[in-house]
Amino acid sequence: MSLLTREMACQELIELVTAYFDGSLSRRDRRRFRAHIRGCDHCTTYIEQMRLVIQATGRLTEQDIGAEAREELLAAFRGWSEGQPEG
Numbered sequence: 001m002s003l004l005t006r007e008m009a010c011q012e013l014i015e016l017v018t019a020y021f022d023g024s025l026s027r028r029d030r031r032r033f034r035a036h037i038r039g040c041d042h043c044t045t046y047i048e049q050m051r052l053v054i055q056a057t058g059r060l061t062e063q064d065i066g067a068e069a070r071e072e073l074l075a076a077f078r079g080w081s082e083g084q085p086e087g
């Protein structure tokens with residue numbers, strides 16, 4: 001476990017997804033966001049789904065994501081990361 005690499009967690013990414021798409025993320029967070037997506041198939045899929053929502057609706061709001069869908073994703077992420085070696 002390293003405290004030096006402050007990698008963005010899947011949960012954090014999901015929290016920031018609306019800010020990412022509406023452009024209100026800081027440059028630093030945006031970089032971390034993209035770096036995370038590059039290394040995470042789950043989040044790549046998630047972002048693609050969000051893109052489709054935006055294409056369909058023209059915008060993305062917390063309501064579009066939906067609390068239930070978010071919980072499901074987080075649960076899936078948790079189950080996935082538990083099977084991964086740390087670090």
Ligand SMILES: [Zn+2]
Pocket residue numbers: 009010013036040042043
């Ligand atoms: Zn992820």
